[in-house]
Amino acid sequence: MTSENLQGAVRKLMTLDGNSVRNATSKMDLAPRIEGGLAYATDQRHLPGLLHGAILRSTCAHALITRVDTSRALNMPGVHAVIKADDVPGLNRFGIVIRDQPVFCDDRVRYEGDAIAAVAADTPEQARAALDAIEVDYQPLPVVSDASLAEQQTAIHSSHEEHGGSNLLVRETLECGDIDDALSRCTVIAEHHYQTPRQMHVFMETEGGVAIPDGKGGVLFRVGCQSGHRDVEQLADILGVAREKVAVESMATGGAFGGKDELTVQPAAGLLALKTGRPVMIHLDRFESCRAGIKRHPVSVKMTTGCDAAGRLLAHKVEAVLDTGAYASLGPAVLENYLDHATAPLYRIEAYRVSGRLVYTNNGVCGAFRGFGGNQATFAVESQLDELARGLGIEPATLRRINLRSPGDAGSRNQTVRWTAPPADVLAAAVASPLWSRGDTDNGRWLTGTGMAMGAQGNGLGDGLPDSGGGRISLSPAGRICVEFGFTDYGQNIVESITRSVCNGVGCREADVEVVLGSSRGPDSGPTSASRSTVLVHGVLASILPRWMDAVRGHAARVSGQPEKGLEFGPGGIFSDGRQVLSYRELAESTNPGGMTANASQDFPVAPDSEHPVGRYLQLQIATVARVEVDRITGRVRVTDLHHVTAAGPVIYPPGYLGQIEGAAVMGQGMTLTEDMTAHEGRYQADNLDQYLIPTFHDAPLQRVDVLDNTPEDDPYPVRGVGELGIEAVAPAITAAIEAATGVRVRRLPVDPGDLLVAMAAQEQNL
Amino acid sequence: MSDHYPLPETPAQQNISFELNGEAVTRSASDAGTLLDILRESGQITSARPGCRVGRCGACQVLLDGCAVPSCLVMAWQLPGRHVQTVEGLNKDPDFLAVRDALASESALQCGYCTPGFAVSLVAGIRQRRQGSKVDLTECVAGNLCRCTGYGGLRRAIARLAAPGCADEADGRSTSEQEKL
Structure with a gap:
């Protein structure tokens, strides 16, 4: 790709780098994390009477259970309780979209890792020893291991009528225009298969936490999670108690990335806590986390994409199969987001038919994972565009520029869209990256190449799903401006981002602000997912702060005797004529606890087109330029540089913004080059x-993030969430760079060095 | 997990004496117990964290006689007479404070679960360097995994620790390459 004419395209470009981080880093939250003082969900060993729980997992991928005998385990030393399916007082099922996953399997196991029983004992060793004493007899069933054949095999959920006796869970098609007519008019057509892997989240803190009984039939959960209020609903139904009896306090969580959105250890820990009357900790070790935990949906897709001689996209046909594994979890929503991204939201296409099937197999369980199906689709879409550009003999950037949507255009689902910047500006900035000018080189062993891809990312749950969130502001008795949301802090810099926004809105200093997150007894903000928290935080604060400040100012005027008009919020307190008249503490002492509180809830912004809006209204864009080195001897690929151009509205907290893009990008690199939890006959191979x-430190590329902030003045929701944006375009950028280096297009991820070598050899023979 | 750790039904316990953060301690540990288990069970040390228990992630990294090691690979029976330091015992140590400030000011962490492990690895590297060894600080963190940050902040923090004043020629490509890009 060569440099293009950029005149006047880029208006506001800011490079986020070490300097912007150093100038903006908040020290408030970081020291305890480095010194080990911050308590994570799995750190709560000091609780009096704490028992340790452990879960017995299936050893078969698919089998009928003919017998479970826990009697020997019950008599083991230190054991306080052993529970199985018939000990579940409420609903023995959970699942965010469809409650199809048993807390403890009763008649059948559907994956290696399905829970059968659980034990609470004085020590973790005693609990594990007791698991070994539980006897389970299985009658093996044929394993559904190939998603593409799953629909022809006997249904693994045949006992559930809602699935109609098939392994097909959801089939969905999005259509626009006359696809057959459009295809018949194409000059160039690219038709290819693409495969993306079953990626594992690998949060450093594996799933875990404690369930604490209150002695009155209720349970408090302190477990790494992403959606406390939703967990309360599911857990109350499982425990067979009223929702008021269940509370969730999400502790600092050692990473989540979607993998803690579904319930993990909570059901077993809660049941054991109620049974024993004592707090129970369950902390999965990495072996168990690998085996039982949620993964990213592997996708196999065939795409047929065509354009006319001028490079205009006419037709785009997609047939995808997503393997959701043994249970639905968030699979149906992932399919929806996959299909939305497979319509190529950035580009105008005359006609498309995008269909996908979500199937059950015995390959573990897949669910939410940063990108949420979107990045799997973008990998294939962007690869297709490169194929068409090659077919036409034009630059990939040129083909994109011809087809990119303009800010006034409707979205790919014919919905109203709010772009953060004209997509063409993002492309232009990426083409201006200095990475291009380094050129493709070949030093005999290492071949280098540079490639680029684009991506769009919506904020919010999308497609008419109920999506709202609330927050609360008050003055704490200690005189701090206390801001509460229901979101979980799992390392996404949300505390810093909220603090910064409150400081900007109020005019106070960081030390005046206290951010309280993640209690199900606090405001319901909805799930910490879908890059939605930042948008909701800013929406709620925008509505809440002026009201609250007016009320506080009025109160301050009465207490101080100063005219209300001259009072201003400042660092540490209320000021008049540049002099502090009341500290926040004095103000707090002059009112009843909770006396100065304001609440607000906001619906997530959706396209105002219909009662059931489709697609995403708030769109962000990214272009990623990758530079790689390919080892001609081993086929190994090293990503040396990633340069991103992002358009996601104004930067609220620079270190957080930069860290989210960099972190997501390296996660995407892992999916592209090394990460795949392959399954053989339903058995994970790692x-x-x-x-x-x-990726380790030494696998991570140098990165640069250029932020394009020319959000239109009239955009009512300029602040967007960037938690997922960075992963969107990494994979196709890397494979484009590999092609630039070697001439080989890789369509199956992760890149297999052996396959790449073979293809390179074939390529050289053909030349 | 029981597949991987076949344990006797009643693991034998023994008392193990060693030095933890400058204090002599005696802890009960099972034959199969590791230093990580001992630290976690006390409830007082939370900075050493289980991430993989096979020595691949570095989240449980501690100093054992001054060397950074994953505590999940140190067996209890290896401990008598040894000196163990965790970040809880380093909070006045100038090398740790330098590392802490570099990590914080470069925003080298997000969830923070892996961070004490990185800090321990870097403190060990800085001490080795002071004793005259040629140390590449980036090699010191090769055994530490971080899933949140993409290592950008860590790269910046290491460049800062390697800068003049902390005389080192650590990462050949860190700062200069970054600025060039």
Whole structure:
């Protein structure tokens, strides 16, 4: 790709780098994390009477259970309780979209890792020893291991009528225009298969936490999670108690990335806590986390995409199969987001038919994972565009520029869209990256190449799902401006971002602000997912702060005797004529506790087109330029540089913004080059981090993030969430760079060095 | 997990004496117990964290006689007479404070679960360097995994620790390459 004419395209470009981080980093939250003082959900060993729980997992991928005998385990030393399916007082099922996953399997196991029983004992060793004493007899069933054949095989959920006796869980098609007519008019057509892997989240803190009984039939959960209020609903139904009896306090969570959105250890821990009357901790080790935990949906897709001689996209046909594994979890929503991204939201296409099937198999369970199906689709879409550009003999950037939507255009689902910047500006900035000018080189062993891809990312749950969130502001008795939301802090810099926004809105200093997150007894903000928290935080604060400040100012005027008009919020307190008249503490002392509180709830902004809006209204864009080195001897690929151009509205907290893009990008690199939890006959082929390889420091590329902030003045929701944006375009950028280096297009991820070598050899023979 | 750790039904316990953060301690540990288990069970040390228990992630990294090691790979029976330091015992140590400030000011962490492990690895590297060894600080963190940050902040923090004043020629490509890009 060569440099293009950029005149006047880029208006506001800011490079986020070490300097912007150093100038903006908040020290308030970081020291305890480095010194080890911050308590994570799995750190709560000091609780009096704490018992340790452990879960018995299936050893078969698919089998009938003919007998479960826990009697020997009950008599083991230190054991306080052993529970199985018939000990579940409420609903023995959970699942965010469809409650199809048993807390403890009763008649059948559907994956290696399905829970059968659980034990609470004085020590973790005693609990594990008791698991070994539980006897389970299985009658093996045929394993559904190939998603593409799953629909022809006997249904693994045949006992559930809602699935109609098939392994097909959801089939969905999005259509626009006359696809057959459009295809018949194409000059160039690219038709290819693409495959993306079953990626594992690898949060450093594996699933875990404690359930604490209140002695009155209720339970408090302190477990790493992403959606406390929703968990309360599911857990109350499982425990067979009223929702008021269940509370969730999400502790600091050691990473989540979607993998803690579904319930993990909560059902077993809660049941054991109620049964024993004592707090129960369950902390999965990495082996168990690998085996039982949620993964990213592997996708196999065939795409047929065509354009006319001028490079205009006419037709785009997509047939995708997503393997959701043994249970639905968030699979149906992932399918929806996959299909939305497979319509190529950035580009105008005359006609498309985008269909996808979500199937059950015995390959573990897949669910939410940063990108949420979107990045899997973008990998294939962007690859297709490169194929068409090659077919036409034009630059990939040129083909994109011809087809990119303009800010006034409707979205790919014919919905109203709010772009953060004209997509063409993002492309232009990426083409201006200095990475291009380094050129493709070949030093005999290492071949280098540079590639680029684009991506769009919506904020919010999308497609008419109920999506709202609330927050609360008050003055704490200690005189701090206390802001509460229901979101979980799992390392996404949300505390810093909220603090910064409150300081900007109020005019106070960081030390005046206290951010309280993640209590189900506090405001319901909805799930910490879908890049939605930042948008909701800013929407709620915008509505709440003026009201609250007016009320506080009025109160301050009465207390101080100063005219209300001259009072201003400042660092540490209320000021008049540049002099502090009341500290926040004095103000708090002059009112009843909770006396100065304001609440607000906001619906997530959706396209105002219809009662059931489709697609995403708030769109962000990214272009990623990747530079790689390919080893001609081993086929190994090294990503040396990633340069991103992002358009996601104004930067609220620079270190957080930069860290989210950099972190998501390296996660995307892992999916592209090394990460795949392959399954053979339903058995995962890796069980720990010595076999499942995520990028290390030395695998991570140098990165640069250029922020394009020319959000239109009239955009009512300029502040957007960037938690997922960085992963969107990494994979196709890397494979484009590999092609630039070697001439080989890789369509199956992760890149297999052996396959790449073979293809390179074939390529050289053909030349 | 029971597949991977076949344990006797009643693991034998023994008392193990060693030095933890400058204090002599005696802890009960099972034959199969590791230093990580001992630290976690006390409830007082939370900075050493289980991430993989096979020595691949570095989240449980501690100083054992001054060397950074994953505490999940140190067996209890290896401990008598040894000196163990965790970040809880380093909070006045100038090398740790330098590392802490570099990590904080470069925003080298997000969830923070892995961070004490990185800090321990870097403190060990800085001490080795002071004793005259040629140390590449980036090699010191090769055994530490971070899933949140993409290592950008860590790269910046290491460049800062390697800068003049902390005389080192650590990462050949860190700062200069970054600025060039």
